[in-house]
Amino acid sequence: MTSPLTTNQIAWRAAQDIEDGAYVNLGIGLPVRVAQFQPPGREAIFHSENGILGFGAAPAPGDEDWDLINASKKSVTLKPGTAFFDHADSFAMVRGGHLDVAILGAYQVAENGDLANWSTGPRGVPAVGGAMDLVHGARRVAVITDHLTRKGEPKLVHRCTFPLTGLGCINRVYTSHAVVDIEDGRFVLREKLADLSLEALQAITGARLHIPGPVGELTAPEV
Amino acid sequence: MTSPLTTNQIAWRAAQDIEDGAYVNLGIGLPVRVAQFQPPGREAIFHSENGILGFGAAPAPGDEDWDLINASKKSVTLKPGTAFFDHADSFAMVRGGHLDVAILGAYQVAENGDLANWSTGPRGVPAVGGAMDLVHGARRVAVITDHLTRKGEPKLVHRCTFPLTGLGCINRVYTSHAVVDIEDGRFVLREKLADLSLEALQAITGARLHIPGPVGELTAPEV
Amino acid sequence: MDKSLPDLAAAVAGIEDGMSVMIGGFGGSGAPIELIHALIGRFLATGHPRDLTVVNNNSGNGHVGLAAMIEHGMVAKLICSFPRSADPVVFTEQYLAGRIALELVPQGTLAERIRAGGAGIPAFYTPTSYGTDLAAGKPVAEFEGRHYVQERWLKADYALVKAETGDRLGNLTYRMAARNFGPLMCMAARKAIVQVARIVDPGGIDPEAVVTPGIFVQGVVEVADPAQEEALNRAGAAYPGAAA
Amino acid sequence: MDKSLPDLAAAVAGIEDGMSVMIGGFGGSGAPIELIHALIGRFLATGHPRDLTVVNNNSGNGHVGLAAMIEHGMVAKLICSFPRSADPVVFTEQYLAGRIALELVPQGTLAERIRAGGAGIPAFYTPTSYGTDLAAGKPVAEFEGRHYVQERWLKADYALVKAETGDRLGNLTYRMAARNFGPLMCMAARKAIVQVARIVDPGGIDPEAVVTPGIFVQGVVEVADPAQEEALNRAGAAYPGAAA
Numbered sequence: 001m002t003s004p005l006t007t008n009q010i011a012w013r014a015a016q017d018i019e020d021g022a023y024v025n026l027g028i029g030l031p032v033r034v035a036q037f038q039p040p041g042r043e044a045i046f047h048s049e050n051g052i053l054g055f056g057a058a059p060a061p062g063d064e065d066w067d068l069i070n071a072s073k074k075s076v077t078l079k080p081g082t083a084f085f086d087h088a089d090s091f092a093m094v095r096g097g098h099l100d101v102a103i104l105g106a107y108q109v110a111e112n113g114d115l116a117n118w119s120t121g122p123r124g125v126p127a128v129g130g131a132m133d134l135v136h137g138a139r140r141v142a143v144i145t146d147h148l149t150r151k152g153e154p155k156l157v158h159r160c161t162f163p164l165t166g167l168g169c170i171n172r173v174y175t176s177h178a179v180v181d182i183e184d185g186r187f188v189l190r191e192k193l194a195d196l197s198l199e200a201l202q203a204i205t206g207a208r209l210h211i212p213g214p215v216g217e218l219t220a221p222e223v
Numbered sequence: 224m225t226s227p228l229t230t231n232q233i234a235w236r237a238a239q240d241i242e243d244g245a246y247v248n249l250g251i252g253l254p255v256r257v258a259q260f261q262p263p264g265r266e267a268i269f270h271s272e273n274g275i276l277g278f279g280a281a282p283a284p285g286d287e288d289w290d291l292i293n294a295s296k297k298s299v300t301l302k303p304g305t306a307f308f309d310h311a312d313s314f315a316m317v318r319g320g321h322l323d324v325a326i327l328g329a330y331q332v333a334e335n336g337d338l339a340n341w342s343t344g345p346r347g348v349p350a351v352g353g354a355m356d357l358v359h360g361a362r363r364v365a366v367i368t369d370h371l372t373r374k375g376e377p378k379l380v381h382r383c384t385f386p387l388t389g390l391g392c393i394n395r396v397y398t399s400h401a402v403v404d405i406e407d408g409r410f411v412l413r414e415k416l417a418d419l420s421l422e423a424l425q426a427i428t429g430a431r432l433h434i435p436g437p438v439g440e441l442t443a444p445e446v
Numbered sequence: 447m448d449k450s451l452p453d454l455a456a457a458v459a460g461i462e463d464g465m466s467v468m469i470g471g472f473g474g475s476g477a478p479i480e481l482i483h484a485l486i487g488r489f490l491a492t493g494h495p496r497d498l499t500v501v502n503n504n505s506g507n508g509h510v511g512l513a514a515m516i517e518h519g520m521v522a523k524l525i526c527s528f529p530r531s532a533d534p535v536v537f538t539e540q541y542l543a544g545r546i547a548l549e550l551v552p553q554g555t556l557a558e559r560i561r562a563g564g565a566g567i568p569a570f571y572t573p574t575s576y577g578t579d580l581a582a583g584k585p586v587a588e589f590e591g592r593h594y595v596q597e598r599w600l601k602a603d604y605a606l607v608k609a610e611t612g613d614r615l616g617n618l619t620y621r622m623a624a625r626n627f628g629p630l631m632c633m634a635a636r637k638a639i640v641q642v643a644r645i646v647d648p649g650g651i652d653p654e655a656v657v658t659p660g661i662f663v664q665g666v667v668e669v670a671d672p673a674q675e676e677a678l679n680r681a682g683a684a685y686p687g688a689a690a
Numbered sequence: 691m692d693k694s695l696p697d698l699a700a701a702v703a704g705i706e707d708g709m710s711v712m713i714g715g716f717g718g719s720g721a722p723i724e725l726i727h728a729l730i731g732r733f734l735a736t737g738h739p740r741d742l743t744v745v746n747n748n749s750g751n752g753h754v755g756l757a758a759m760i761e762h763g764m765v766a767k768l769i770c771s772f773p774r775s776a777d778p779v780v781f782t783e784q785y786l787a788g789r790i791a792l793e794l795v796p797q798g799t800l801a802e803r804i805r806a807g808g809a810g811i812p813a814f815y816t817p818t819s820y821g822t823d824l825a826a827g828k829p830v831a832e833f834e835g836r837h838y839v840q841e842r843w844l845k846a847d848y849a850l851v852k853a854e855t856g857d858r859l860g861n862l863t864y865r866m867a868a869r870n871f872g873p874l875m876c877m878a879a880r881k882a883i884v885q886v887a888r889i890v891d892p893g894g895i896d897p898e899a900v901v902t903p904g905i906f907v908q909g910v911v912e913v914a915d916p917a918q919e920e921a922l923n924r925a926g927a928a929y930p931g932a933a934a
Contacts, residue, residue: 049798054660065866069718073718081617081648083617083653083656083659086869086871086901087798087871087874088804092561093662095798125773126792130796133818136566166822243691268904272553273475274626275623276904289677290621290623292473296473296475296676304857304859304861307622309626309628310503310630311809313557315808318809318811321905348537348548351528353553355578356553388578389578558809567815568833568834569831589842594812
C-alpha cells in the first residue's frame with residue numbers, strides 16, 4: 001500500500017494550497033514547517049502573533065538574535081518589507097479577519113468544524129497561547145495532522161471529546177491519509193492515498209466521509 | 224468695583240494651578256490660551272487629541288506646516304520630545320485617565336458637576352468633537368468661562384438646561400468673578416473678586432455657593 | 447506582491463453606489479485630496495458613485511476635498527464628530543435642507559469604533575456620552591460602580607487615506623499629525639487605498655518605523671506633491687475649478 | 691521633567707506586597723531580566739514584595755527572570771496565556787503543588803484586555819474562546835448572528851518593561867519582536883517602569899518613531915547591555931547565581 005504521508009509531506013501538501021501573496025499564520029510545531037514548502041513563484045507573507053509580519057527563514061546556527069523570534073520562540077530573520085508591531089495590533093490582524101490562511105495542529109477535528117487542540121483534559125498545566133484567537137482569525141482555517149493518534153484512534157471525529165479550541169471553525173484538514181473539507185457539518189473527502197480503499201479510510205475516520213464529487217489522489221514528493 | 228477678569232486673565236488664573244510636568248489637554252477656543260500663561264519654572268506637556276503630545280507654540284505667520292496642527296486646527300510647532308500617534312492611541316490617553324488636567328469651555332456647569340458645552344439645542348448643526356471623551360479623561364477636569372452669558376444669565380446653575388456633555392464630571396470652575404470647586408454636589412467658593420460681596424456673587428450664580436473655608440482673593444495681572 | 451496602482455483613476459475605480467467610505471484626515475491634515483478629487487471626477491463623468499456613506503472626523507471645509515464631494519451630491523450620509531469648519535457652508539446648507547443624513551459620534555468613540563471594526567471587536571463599553579443625548583437608545587452597563595455605554599464597531603467597504611511613504615507591500619509611514627485616523631481606517635475597511643508621497647521598494651521603510659503594516663492595505667498610489675486642504679482654501683480653490 | 695531613575699534598586703522600590711505587576715516579554719524577547727532580578731534581590735534581602743499577581747504571556751523558562759521570581763515564592767497568582775517553555779519545571783512544580791494560582795487567558799484576549807485597561811474600556815466582546823472552557827461564567831452576546839464573549843479590562847499597579855531607547859520624558863522605542871506586550875503594559879499600569887539600553891535627551895527619538903509616548907511611562911532606568919533570557923538559559927544560569 002502507498003505509505004501514509006510523513007509529517008513533512010503533510011506540510012508540503014498544505015503549502016500547495018497557499019496562494020501567491022497570501023497572509024498566513026502557521027501554528028506552533030508542525031504547521032511551522034509549511035513555510036519551507038512554498039511552491040516556486042509563489043510568495044506568502046507570514047504573520048507571527050508575537051508581532052512580526054513578513055519575516056524570513058531561520059538564521060544559521062550562531063547567528064540568532066533572540067529579539068527576533070517567531071511564535072514558536074524560534075529565531076527567524078528579517079526580509080525586505082518586514083514590519084514589527086505590538087501584541088494588540090498583532091491580534092487585531094488575527095481577530096479582525098485580515099489573515100487569509102491559518103494552519104493549526106489538532107488533537108481532534110469534528111465533522112461540525114469544531115477543533116480541540118489546546119488541552120487533553122484537566123491534568124497537567126493548561127496552555128492555550130493564540131490558538132483560540134487564530135481559529136476565528138483567518139478567512140480559511142486549516143488543520144494539518146496525522147490521520148490517527150499514536151494510539152491508533154481517529155483524530156477526525158463525530159464530536160470532539162477533548163476541550164474545544166473553537167466551534168465550527170475548521171474549513172479543511174490535511175492528514176497523512178487524506179484531504180478532507182468540512183462543509184455543512186460534514187466531512188467531504190477531496191483526496192486520499194491512491195491505493196487506500198474508501199472502506200479502509202472510512203474505518204480509520206471517526207465520522208462519515210461524504211463524497212459529492214471526484215476524489216483526487218493524495219501524493220507528495222519526498223521532502 | 225474690581226473689574227471682572229478678562230478671558231485672558233481667566234486663562235492666566237487657570238494656568239497657575241497646573242503643576243510642573245502635568246499632562247494637559249486644552250479645549251478648543253478659550254482654553255487653548257491657558258498654555259501661554261504657564262508660570263516660569265513649570266512646564267506642562269500638552270496633549271492634542273488629533274495625535275500630538277508635547278508640541279510647542281504657534282509658528283510665525285508664513286511658517287505653518289498644515290500637517291502639524293492642534294485640535295483647534297491651528298498650526299503648532301515641534302519641541303524636543305514631541306510624539307505623534309493615531310487617534311485610537313490619543314483617546315486611549317484621554318479615556319484611560321492618563322491626563323492630569325483637562326480644561327474645557329462651558330455653556331453651563333451645574334452644582335452636581337454636570338457640564339453642557341456642545342449643543343444649545345436642536346437647531347443648527349450639532350458638533351461634539353472630543354468634549355464627551357475629555358470630561359471622562361483627566362484626573363482633574365476644569366472649566367474656564369465668563370461667570371454670565373452674554374445675555375447676563377448665570378452659567379453656574381442648579382441643573383443644566385442645555386444638552387449634557389457629561390454627568391458629574393467637573394471638579395473646578397474658573398470664571399471672570401470666582402474660582403468655584405464642585406464637591407459632593409455643591410458649589411464651594413474658593414476665590415472671588417476682592418470687593419465683590421458674597422451677596423452680589425450669589426445673585427449672579429444659579430445655585431447656592433457654599434463657603435466651608437477661607438475665600439481667597441481672585442486676582443490676575445494684566446495679560 | 448505589488449500593491450502599487452498605476453494612477454488615481456484606478457485607485458478609486460472600485461467604489462460603487464451606496465458603499466461606505468472612510469476618509470482619513472482631521473480637518474485638512476491627512477485629507478487625501480487627490481483621491482477624493484479623482485472620485486469626484488469619476489462621479490462628474492459617469493454619475494457614479496453616489497449615495498455614499500462617508501466616515502470622516504469632520505464635514506469638509508470650503509469647496510475642495512470632502513466638502514466638494516458633499517457639494518456635488520455624492521454623499522447620502524455622514525458619520526462624523528465635528529461637522530464644523532472655518533467655511534462649513536456646503537455641509538450646513540445640505541444638512542439643514544435635509545439632503546444629507548448625519549450620525550454624530552464623539553471623537554474618541556469614533557476612533558475606537560473604527561479600531562474595533564479593524565480588530566474584530568463587535569462592541570465595547572466606554573464612559574463617553576453616558577447620560578447624554580448621544581447615548582440615546584444604546585445599551586448601558588455598570589462596571590465597578592461606574593456607568594458605561596455600549597458602542598458598536600464601524601467598518602467600511604473602502605478607506606481613502608493619505609500617508610507619507612508606502613512600500614509595494616503596503617507598509618506605511620505618515621507625516622506628523624496627518625497620521626490621525628489613517629492607521630485605524632486602513633484596519634477597518636475591506637479595501638484600504640492609500641495615496642503616498644512616494645512609493646519605495648520593500649526594505650525602504652525601517653521595520654521599526656512602519657506605522658501601518660501592509661496587511662491592512664490593499665492599494666497604494668503615488669501622489670508626489672499632495673495638496674493641503676488648508677492651503678487650497680486659503681487660495682479660494684474649488685473642485686473642479688481653475689485653482690484646484 | 692526627568693523620568694530617569696538612578697539605578698535598578700530605585701526602579702523597583704515602590705512595588706509592595708500583594709500588588710499586581712505586568713511583566714513585558716514574549717518568552718525571552720522583551721523580558722526585563724535586570725528589573726526582575728533587582729526585584730528578586732530586594733525580596734531576598736527584605737522578604738518583600740511577595741504575594742504578587744503577575745501578568746505575563748508565559749511563566750518563565752529555566753531559573754532566571756520570571757521563573758526565578760516564581761521559584762523564590764514571590765508570586766501568588768499568574769495571569770498568562772502559555773505557561774510552558776523549554777524548561778518549565780519551576781512553574782509546573784509550583785502549580786501542580788497548588789502553591790501558585792493560574793488564570794489562563796487566550797493570548798489575543800490577554801493583549802486586548804491589557805490594552806482595554808490602558809484605554810479606559812472596561813469591557814469588550816471577542817469571538818475568541820466562545821463555547822470553550824475558557825469562556826465559562828463569562829457573559830455572551832450575539833451580534834449579527836455570531837456569538838461573542840464579554841471580556842474585562844486588565845490593569846496593574848506596576849509594569850516592568852524592556853525597551854530599547856528612552857528619553858527623559860519617557861518616550862520609548864523597542865527592538866524588533868521584543869516590542870510585544872511592552873506598549874500595552876505601559877498603558878495599563880499605574881506606574882510603568884522601563885529598562886532601556888540607552889537614555890537620551892528629549893529630541894533624541896524621532897517623533898514619528900516613538901512607539902510608546904511618554905505619558906504612559908513613569909520611570910526609565912538605563913541597562914546598557916541587557917541580558918537575554920534565552921542566552922542565560924543556554925548558559926545554564928540561575929538567579930541569584932554565579933552565571934547571572
